[in-house]
Amino acid sequence: MREANANLPVPFNWPPETGGELKLVADAMRRHAISGGGYYTRSCEAWFEDKLHAKRALLTHSCTAALEMAAMLADLEPGDEVIMPSYTFVSTANAVVLRRAVPVFVDIRPDTLNLDESLLEAAVTRRTKAIFVVHYAGVCVEMDAVRDVAARHGLLVVEDAAHALMATYRGELAGTLGDLACLSFHETKNIVSGEGGALLVNRAEYVARAEVLRDKGTNRARFLQGQVDKYSWVDIGSSYVPSELVAAFLRAQLDAVEQITADRVATWNRYHKAFAGIETRGGVRRPSVPPHCCHNGHIYYLLLPTREIRDRLIKDLTKDGINAIFHYVPLHSSEAGRRHGRAGGSMAVTEDLSGRLIRLPLWYGMAELRERVVECTSRYLDRLAAAGA
Numbered sequence: 231m232r233e234a235n236a237n238l239p240v241p242f243n244w245p246p247e248t249g250g251e252l253k254l255v256a257d258a259m260r261r262h263a264i265s266g267g268g269y270y271t272r273s274c275e276a277w278f279e280d281k282l283h284a285k286r287a288l289l290t291h292s293c294t295a296a297l298e299m300a301a302m303l304a305d306l307e308p309g310d311e312v313i314m315p316s317y318t319f320v321s322t323a324n325a326v327v328l329r330r331a332v333p334v335f336v337d338i339r340p341d342t343l344n345l346d347e348s349l350l351e352a353a354v355t356r357r358t359k360a361i362f363v364v365h366y367a368g369v370c371v372e373m374d375a376v377r378d379v380a381a382r383h384g385l386l387v388v389e390d391a392a393h394a395l396m397a398t399y400r401g402e403l404a405g406t407l408g409d410l411a412c413l414s415f416h417e418t419k420n421i422v423s424g425e426g427g428a429l430l431v432n433r434a435e436y437v438a439r440a441e442v443l444r445d446k447g448t449n450r451a452r453f454l455q456g457q458v459d460k461y462s463w464v465d466i467g468s469s470y471v472p473s474e475l476v477a478a479f480l481r482a483q484l485d486a487v488e489q490i491t492a493d494r495v496a497t498w499n500r501y502h503k504a505f506a507g508i509e510t511r512g513g514v515r516r517p518s519v520p521p522h523c524c525h526n527g528h529i530y531y532l533l534l535p536t537r538e539i540r541d542r543l544i545k546d547l548t549k550d551g552i553n554a555i556f557h558y559v560p561l562h563s564s565e566a567g568r569r570h571g572r573a574g575g576s577m578a579v580t581e582d583l584s585g586r587l588i589r590l591p592l593w594y595g596m597a598e599l600r601e602r603v604v605e606c607t608s609r610y611l612d613r614l615a616a617a618g619a
């Protein structure tokens with residue numbers, strides 16, 4: 231864990247350590263089978279199958295890999311369309327583009343910054359095959375409405391739940407809400423293994439093919455279960471399984487998931503309380519969490535009045551030794567996004583909010599360092615309010 235030294239800069243992210251990782255990695259080494267799919271891979275997968283009721287959880291080397299597998303399972307043909315937000319990480323869209331399908335970007339809600347479910351119906355065409363949702367900042371998308379549109383048009387629902395482990399929607403955990411769900415354990419996420427991810431398969435009919443896709447397009451999983459007498463190349467696929475060393479590290483993190491989440495939520499709550507006054511006075515907006523959603527403290531952001539003020543705040547905080555950052559550059563406006571995707575309507579909210587958003591440092595075990603973030607950010611925001619008054 232990082233020492234809370236008042237003179238050191240406050241990093242934006244600091245990967246959580248639980249103290250149990252090395253013991254399990256050493257144990258994985260002692261088993262002398264450190265490629266993927268062994269004891270710790272199965273142990274982590276069992277954790278997800280138990281906790282998130284997945285029909286099958288498959289560890290992957292990244293959420294990007296899990297998204298690629300989801301796009302393969304969606305059976306996308308060239309020219310098929312997948313509806314998704316533009317305000318997301320590139321991997322959500324890349325997975326679709328790699329299948330020569332077209333990401334169709336829809337705008338986000340001004341309150342949660344999640345895909346605006348009221349725009350879905352209008353974005354559906356004859357070519358639409360799936361909806362990829364992203365639970366931004368660990369606040370769930372309005373899944374009832376998404377599932378309703380999906381059911382009426384026969385679309386697959388894939389959750390990019392990279393931000394959302396342990397977040398809930400109407401009491402149900404993120405990752406259980408779609409047909410397929412993708413998790414990330416990249417070092418910037420709540421639970422980490424350096425790089426890492428998982429595909430949660432919530433529909434039984436996708437399980438067998440998902441196993442093949444992860445295993446280079448071979449039926450090795452069925453071979454190991456004794457269901458076929460030799461294994462061979464049966465489908466497309468790639469090498470998506472992480473090594474046992476990574477899985478062992480992740481296993482230790484999973485044991486601490488409640489503690490890590492609670493600590494992050496405590497920092498989130500501290501920020502939220504500290505900036506309530508400045509929001510009331512106007513000019514700055516805090517995150518908004520619908521009453522039926524429970525977030526996991528993944529991101530704390532503020533929306534500043536203008537892009538210039540946001541950029542200035544990032545610079546000022548850097549001078550104070552606080553590493554605050556902005557977030558996604560909307561995909562529809564990026565070079566590859568313009569080439570491979572299209573906007574399914576106005577992107578006004580995405581364009582506006584992405585330019586005004588700042589993310590504050592938020593990691594497990596920040597302790598009193600978060601007070602420095604509160605103090606410096608408040609000082610700047612107070613100056614801003616005074617100038618505006």
Ligand SMILES: *Cc1c(COP(=O)(O)O)cnc(C)c1O
Nearest residue numbers: 292293294319321392414416427
């Ligand atoms: C981090 C992230 C990803 C990619 O995760 P990796 O594990 O780094 O591949 C995908 N989508 C979203 C929304 C993310 O935040």
